[in-house]
Amino acid sequence: MDRQRNTQLEAAMAEYGFTHQGLADEINRITGRIFGEAHPRKCTDRHVRRWVSGEVRWPWTRYLHALEQLFDRPAQALGFLPRGRNSANLPAPPRSPAPTKEAPVRRRRFITATAATTVALALNIDETPVNGRLSMSDVERARGRIDRLDAHFSAIGGEPLLTVATAYLGRLTTAADRCTYGPRVEQALHTAIASLCSSAGWAADDAGDLDAAHQWRTTALQRAILGANHRAQARAWSDLAIHACRGGHHREALRISQTALTSREARQDPRYAALLQSRLAISHAHVGDRPAAARALLAAQAAHDRIDPAEPAPRWLNFLTAAEISGLTAITHQAMGHLADAETATTQALTLLEPGLRRSHAYYSVQLAELQLAQGNTTDARTTAAAIDTTHVGSRAITGRLATVHHTLTAA
Structure with a gap:
C-alpha cells in the first residue's frame, strides 16, 4: 500500500x-x-x-x-486507518485512580502551563530579531505568529495564552526600540503590535484581569493610530466597546460603537459592520432603547449576509460566523429581558458552531444554562451544565460563571 x-x-x-x-x-x-x-x-x-x-x-x-x-x-x-475490523474497536483503558479533592485544580494549572509552553514553542517567538535592521519580511513573519495565536484563542481560550502574548509583546516592543527600519516597516510594526495588544486584551479578559484587559486595548488603539491602520483602529474600538459594556458603562459603549461605525471599514467591509452593529445592539438594549436595538440587530444580520465567503477574512475575525451572530443576538435579547428568545438564539448558536471552537462552545453553553436557570427551568439547566466540559478551555471568566450556575443549582 x-x-x-x-x-x-x-x-x-x-x-x-x-x-x-x-x-x-x-x-x-x-x-x-x-x-x-x-x-x-x-x-x-x-x-x-x-x-x-x-x-x-x-x-x-x-x-x-x-x-x-x-x-x-x-x-x-x-486520519488513522485500522489494520482490520477488530483493531478499530479499541479496548477500554485501565480505570484511572480516583482524583483527590485538589486534583482538578492541579490539572487545570498543569494544562494551562503546558498549553502556554507548547504555543510559545510552536510560534518560535524568539526568532524575531531585537537588533539590527528590521525588514518587511520580519514584520510579516510576526503577523503570521500573531494570526496563529488568535487561532489558538478560539480553540483553548485566552488564559493560557496571556503569558505568551505579553512575552511576545515585550520582544516586539524591544525590536521597535532597538532596531532600525524605514517608515513603511515602522507603520507595519505598529499595526502588528496593535493586533497583538488586542489579542492580549482578550487573553486578560479570560484570565479575569479586567484592568490589564483595558490597558492592552487602550494600547492597541494607540498603536493602531501610530500605524495609520484603520482596520486595526476599528478592531480596537470594537474591543473597547465590549469592555465598557462589561464594566457597566453602557452609554460609553454605545458612543464608542456609534463612533466606530462611522469609519470607512464599517462602511465598506461587511464583517466589520456586522460586528460593530452587533455590539451597538447590545449597548442599545442595555440603555433600554429596544427599537434601536432591534434595528441594529437587523443591520448586523444584513451586513453578515453581504459577506463574500470567497473573500478571506483577517484571522482574528474568523470567529464571526453565523453562529457568533446568533450568540450576540441572544445577548441582546437577554439584555432586553426577552429570555425565551435569548435561549432560542443561544441554542441556534451552539448548533451552528464548528467543533474546533471549544471556547465558544463553552461560553454559549454556560450562557444557555444561565438563561434556563433565569426562567426557572432547573431541570434543563442542570442537564446543560452537567454536559459542559471546560477541562481544556483556559478561561477563568467562563469557569467562574459555570461555578455560579452549579452553586445556584445546588441551592435550588
Whole structure:
C-alpha cells in the first residue's frame, strides 16, 4: 500500500499548536496517567513524524487512547486507518485512580502551563530579531505568529495564552526600540503590535484581569493610530466597546460603537459592520432603547449576509460566523429581558458552531444554562451544565460563571 501523508492529524496538530516533540510530551503525560508512569515505552518526536508521514497508519493502542483524549475525537477522525475490523474497536483503558479533592485544580494549572509552553514553542517567538535592521519580511513573519495565536484563542481560550502574548509583546516592543527600519516597516510594526495588544486584551479578559484587559486595548488603539491602520483602529474600538459594556458603562459603549461605525471599514467591509452593529445592539438594549436595538440587530444580520465567503477574512475575525451572530443576538435579547428568545438564539448558536471552537462552545453553553436557570427551568439547566466540559478551555471568566450556575443549582 502506498504511503499517504496523514493530513488530518497534521491539521489537528496545527489547530492546537503542537510541534512533533510537544505532541509526544503531551501523549506521555496522558499515557502516564492512564497506564502508569513506569511504563517503559515512551512516545518520541520520531513516533509523531512517522504518524504524520503515513509510515505508521495505526499506532499502538496506548497512544491512540491518548490521542483520542487529547483531540477529543476518535482515532479514525484523526486520519488513522485500522489494520482490520477488530483493531478499530479499541479496548477500554485501565480505570484511572480516583482524583483527590485538589486534583482538578492541579490539572487545570498543569494544562494551562503546558498549553502556554507548547504555543510559545510552536510560534518560535524568539526568532524575531531585537537588533539590527528590521525588514518587511520580519514584520510579516510576526503577523503570521500573531494570526496563529488568535487561532489558538478560539480553540483553548485566552488564559493560557496571556503569558505568551505579553512575552511576545515585550520582544516586539524591544525590536521597535532597538532596531532600525524605514517608515513603511515602522507603520507595519505598529499595526502588528496593535493586533497583538488586542489579542492580549482578550487573553486578560479570560484570565479575569479586567484592568490589564483595558490597558492592552487602550494600547492597541494607540498603536493602531501610530500605524495609520484603520482596520486595526476599528478592531480596537470594537474591543473597547465590549469592555465598557462589561464594566457597566453602557452609554460609553454605545458612543464608542456609534463612533466606530462611522469609519470607512464599517462602511465598506461587511464583517466589520456586522460586528460593530452587533455590539451597538447590545449597548442599545442595555440603555433600554429596544427599537434601536432591534434595528441594529437587523443591520448586523444584513451586513453578515453581504459577506463574500470567497473573500478571506483577517484571522482574528474568523470567529464571526453565523453562529457568533446568533450568540450576540441572544445577548441582546437577554439584555432586553426577552429570555425565551435569548435561549432560542443561544441554542441556534451552539448548533451552528464548528467543533474546533471549544471556547465558544463553552461560553454559549454556560450562557444557555444561565438563561434556563433565569426562567426557572432547573431541570434543563442542570442537564446543560452537567454536559459542559471546560477541562481544556483556559478561561477563568467562563469557569467562574459555570461555578455560579452549579452553586445556584445546588441551592435550588
